[in-house]
Structure formats: C-alpha cells, structure tokens
Amino acid sequence: MTDTHRTASAAPRTGSAPTAGEEPVGELVQRATEQLTDLVRGEMRLARAEMTEKGKRFGKGGGLFGGAGVLGFVTLQALVATAIAALAVPLPVWAAALIVTGVLAAATGVAALAGRKQVRSAGRPAPQQTIDNVKADVAEIKESAQR
Secondary structure (H helix, E strand, O other), X not given: OOOOOOOHHHOOOOOOOOOOOOOOHHHHHHHHHHHHHHHHHHHHHHHHHHHHHHHHHHHHXXXXXXXXXXXXXXXXXXXXXXXXXXXXXXXXXXXXXXXXXXXXXXXXXXXXXXXXXXXXXXXXXXXXXXXXXXXXXXXXXXXXXXX
C-alpha cells in the first residue's frame, strides 16, 4: 500500500512564509518600522480624540459658567438696589450704599477664590491617557530591544 496523502511537514515549502528563524533581517526591520509607524499613528488618534473630548467639556462648562455669570450679575444688581433701599430707611442713603458695597466686595473675593480652586482641580489640559500609553510603549520597545 502506498501513502497517497502528504502530511503537513512533508509538503513542499515553495511560496509559503518562512518561519521566524528564516526571515531576513531587512524584512524584520521593515515590519518593525511599519508596526512602530502604526503604533505612533494610533497614539496620535487617541490623543486627538482625548483632546477633543476635553475641549468639548471645557467649552460647555465655560459657556454655562458665562451664562450663569450674566444672570447672576443682573440678579445682583436687583439685590443691591433692594438692600440699599432697605438700609436707607434707618440710615442715610450713602451709609446704606457703603455697607452694601463692602458686603459685595467680600462676596467677590470668596467667589474668585472658589473659581480659582475649581480651575486648578480641572487639571492640565493634556492627553494624560495618551502620555501614559506612549510611556508604556517606549518601555516595552526598550525591553524588547534588550532581549
């Protein structure tokens, strides 16, 4: 009886990809360069997406904050007029206006400090996730190069 079936190991290797030990160095370098280029492009896409998302959030927050500021300013004007009128009953008008001005100055200082705290807590407008990924990629490449 003759064996009419060839096994995979007995098949001729013409046209098939060489195994890892048989690939030429130039081809390995070319493939590594392509992979590195793809990796950098992917990280750039991630950075762009991350910065776009952060920009949208800062934009929406800034717009809402601005609108609230305008409404607050109009409300404050009405409140100031009311407070001066109320204090002008027992005091001279100038004294009532001076007291209200002092209270408003103190409130302005408190609001400015609170706003500064909020801006600082927002963090740097940098693509932190992308930075972390690139650092990890560089570490991996260095480790692979040393092997």
